[in-house]
Amino acid sequence: MDDKKEKRWFNAVLPFLIPVLVLILWQLVSMGGGAKASLMPSPVKVLQTFVGMVESGELLRHALISTNRALSGFLVGGMIGLVLGLINGLWSLAERLTDSSVQMLRNIPHLALIPLILLWFGIGEESKLVMVSLGVFFPIYLNTFHGIRSIDPGLIEMGRVYGLKGFALYRNVLFPGALASILVGVRYSLGIMWLTLIVAETVSAKSGIGYMAMNAREFLQMDVIVLSILIYALLGKLSDSLAKVAERQFLKWHPNYNKPARKGGLRLVRKSYPAANSTAS
């Protein structure tokens, strides 16, 4: 039993090994005078800045504004992608009408639209919402479409035999069948969501983490700049972990996800397990 406990502990710690080593190395180099403090602050200095900005409430304010922007863009773009993916997946007429246009738009880097969107929507909240929505839309659309198309037609036919149609068919067969693929799209688009927001806030904003970093640049506050970058890394990791938890929750039935629940916290490392045939007689 002790062996097993040790192994679990080891597995839990392993992912953090490299980040911690990098931090220690960074601190050592800073203390040894290997990096100019004006160009690269030490981790301890960044930590002090972090504590200071948390105490003043400034950090939380900016982080909340950024999160709010990210999530509203994600919701708007994600919903449009989901609905269009469903419609195009179910009706080939709709697919013929819209899919090639969507594919053309998809191949324009959405960040290249920033100048246009700034002119159209100004530097307020709208432009960020539009940018994030646009970035999030494509992965969700593509994966929803693919998910609907890859549902076993035998299951849909079974649904018809049992009188499932309209919303009942959607709720019992189509949506759950496409969900694994949709969640892949969600995870992918969460990355794009932060990326887009960082760029949008860095180019033009009066608040948010990106603004915090750009503002600090003017006053050469290296510690604040580095802190902003680290906050982005943490927010990105946090949203990815949440998406993994959602995957685990919604795909319990899937042999690749159905491991018994673990005590003492969630484990976010996904592994594929073969279907447990041994229980079948």
Place this chain on the structure above:
Amino acid sequence: MSEKAIRLQIQQLRKHFGETTVLTDVNLTIEPGEFVAIVGRSGCGKSTLLRLIAGLDQPSQGSVALNGEPITAINQDTRVLFQEARLLPWKKVVDNVRIGTQGNDYESALIALEQVGLESRADEWPGILSGGQKQRVSLARALAGHPGLLLLDEPLGALDALTRIEMQQLIEQLWLEQQFTTILVTHDVSEAVALADRVILLEQGVIAMDTRIALARPRERDNGFAYYEKSILDRLLNRTERDALFPDVPASGFAI
């Protein structure tokens, strides 16, 4: 029990897909509560016939009538057991069976699971069941709504020999209890003789043989059983062998 059983009438049924004619001219009447097996080589049109009866496809000509009503869509008193179990992997076993009940009823789903001997697995994901168990859940789902007509499209084809025999006994027992009209499509003549009141041989889109199996149930694999099995098999095999060897000799010389 048998008041819900459906009487089936098929008249001058034709079905073609593009240039290919699958069913040429099928006429068939099946009485309420009858167990009919349709056998034939692969590609003879037996699965197509079953899909037409199920309302999953529309005939090119002619009609299929249930209790005198020509079918235009899927009938809610008709249930189909496919070759694969077609369980929804994201629903627990009992929730899969609930799809087949009236009004998504939990209790009658459990009763149906009990009939197939799987009530203890109600709360599990279908993914961990064996092939035979999945097919039993599928049978429970089909029977949970008390159908008048049960269509079996080679549902035992993918199972191992022992599980097959168990499933055959289960289907026979439930049919005897509930007396729904049953049509079994199979390529296994022995299975057809073991289960059916009547065996129909489909060949190149027409009914080539219609034999009543006058054996008592439960059926033993005795001389009588072997007689029926052999006569149907001979009909099935001789015909095709002769066709391949002497395509010009008329078929009448080999009739039984």
